[in-house]
Amino acid sequence: MDDWSGRVVDGRYQLLRPIGQGSHGVVYRAHDHLMRVDVALKLLKDIAADAEYYVRMVREARAMAALAGTSAVQVFGWGADIDGSFYIAMEILEGMNFEEYLLRVEARGDRLDVHALTRILDPIVATLEAAHERGIVHRDLKPSNIFLIESHRGGGVRLLDFGLVKILGARPLTREGFVAGSPNYIAPEAWRGEPTKLDHRIDVYSFGAIIYRVLAGRVPFESGDLMELLQLVTRGARPSLVIHRPDLSPEIDAWVEEALAVDPEYRFARIRAMWNALRDILGA
Helix, strand or coil: CCCCCCCEECCCEEEEEEEEECCCCEEEEEEECCCCEEEEEEEECCHHHHHHHHHHHHHHHHHHHHCCCCCECCEEEEEECCCCCEEEEECCCCEEEHHHHHHHHHHCCCCCCHHHHHHHHHHHHHHHHHHHHCCEECCCCCHHHEEEECHHHCCCEEECCCCCCEECCCCCCCCCCCCCCCHHHCCHHHHCCCHHHCCCHHHHHHHHHHHHHHHHCCCCCCCCCHHHHHHHHHHCCCCCCCCCCCCCCCHHHHHHHHHCCCCHHHCCCCHHHHHHHHHHHHCC
16 A cells, blocks of 8 residues: 555545555554644545445444443544545554464463463453444454553553454344454354354453463464364363463363363353353462
8 A cells, every 4th residue: 555654635644654554544653733633543545446445444443432441442533534544543552462472482482371361351251241232342352453552651451453343233244154353363253154143252252262362372273274263162062271271270270161162052152151260260
């Protein structure tokens, strides 16, 4: 995509430089001349060229706005410019994502202690709980969508990227047979590509997979072949965590069985129930 640095969007946001890019849009650091602060401006440059993605961006903006006061990234506003571009203005974050943080910890041969685990993830649990109560399903939970803010900027965490958000009861945007999400964290029922049958329990699975990764230093199922990974996730035995963490209570493997259950009916029904059960096992 062309670099639009220097342009003013909607008569208000001056684009400073690109700070992120996806297949459909680009995120700029921009200066809000009205509020006199810098923001992150997610920009879809041509609404007409991708009407479905435009609907996704509107849903993303509304979902994040509905979660104001939680640890979802803060949205200041959204709108369209006269040139046909659509934007979402969000808070600027300084720090690193949780994936980068975990890689640094793992490179030292370490694992997060219980205190750090609960400090980082408890606000995310509260955010997901609030989302699910509002009929909002994130659908793309993974460590790189959790952001750790630098301590000198106030610290804390943010849940990012609601671009695949599913609003329960709304018209599905994902086509039958199309799998949305990140392979290592996708729930078994999401692999089957039946968007009308998905609910908040896909987030329960994905969050369970994140916790497994944090504690074990690896994802629950690993394969370089997507078809093999599909078989492991949807049909394979649930992985042991004690094998990688013999210092943990054997009860943790029963927790994994329920958190990563193939059939959502046998999975933890709520994100808070799963989290509380984990904390009891870890003695948090």
